[in-house]
Amino acid sequence: MWQIRPSFVMPCMTCDIKISEKILFIQKWVPSWALAHMFEKDVMTIHRLINHMCRYNMVGTTVKAPKQLPKDVVADEKHSNISGEKMYIATTVAEQCYLGASVSPGAGEKKLTEAYKQFKEEALRLST
Numbered sequence: 001m002w003q004i005r006p007s008f009v010m011p012c013m014t015c016d017i018k019i020s021e022k023i024l025f026i027q028k029w030v031p032s033w034a035l036a037h038m039f040e041k042d043v044m045t046i047h048r049l050i051n052h053m054c055r056y057n058m059v060g061t062t063v064k065a066p067k068q069l070p071k072d073v074v075a076d077e078k079h080s081n082i083s084g085e086k087m088y089i090a091t092t093v094a095e096q097c098y099l100g101a102s103v104s105p106g107a108g109e110k111k112l113t114e115a116y117k118q119f120k121e122e123a124l125r126l127s128t
Contacts, residue, residue, distance in 0.1 A: 020049055066126055070094035075116060077107065090115035099123070 023035055027050050036043045073094040080087050088107050092100035100119030104111045 023049060069123060069126060070099075073099060073119075077104070077112065088112065088115070090119075092116065092119040 019039060023039055023041075023046060027035060027046075030038075032043050032046045032050070035041070035046045039046075073092050075090065075092050078089040078091060080089055082103070085105075088104045088111075090100075090102050090104050090112055091098060100116070100122060102115040102118040104115035106112075
């Protein structure tokens with residue numbers, strides 16, 4: 001079974017990016033054991049977060065070489081609930097492969113455009 005998770009959640013659902021940003025900001029001055037205590041994580045989670053940044057890119061994980069990035073992609077939204085609230089998972093797929101997934105709180109053009117922007121940024125990062 002494949003799990004689609006939004007881009008604002010770190011891998012293995014360890015924490016969201018708002019928490020990881022705080023951990024990474026102060027990790028230069030605070031030991032890992034203290035960060036683990038402060039943010040209610042285990043020391044190994046903190047270690048992995050600090051030492052394995054920049055490898056969590058769905059497009060870069062799926063497509064290894066920029067030349068293999070598909071020219072044609074399909075975008076679609078899946079309706080779901082998160083904590084009882086209706087959400088939309090904006091997915092981008094090509095050639096039997098998920099290239100991107102992001103959560104949008106609404107189905108309007110502006111909110112979905114913002115959700116699909118994550119795929120665009122990852123694809124541009126890979127192609128440069």
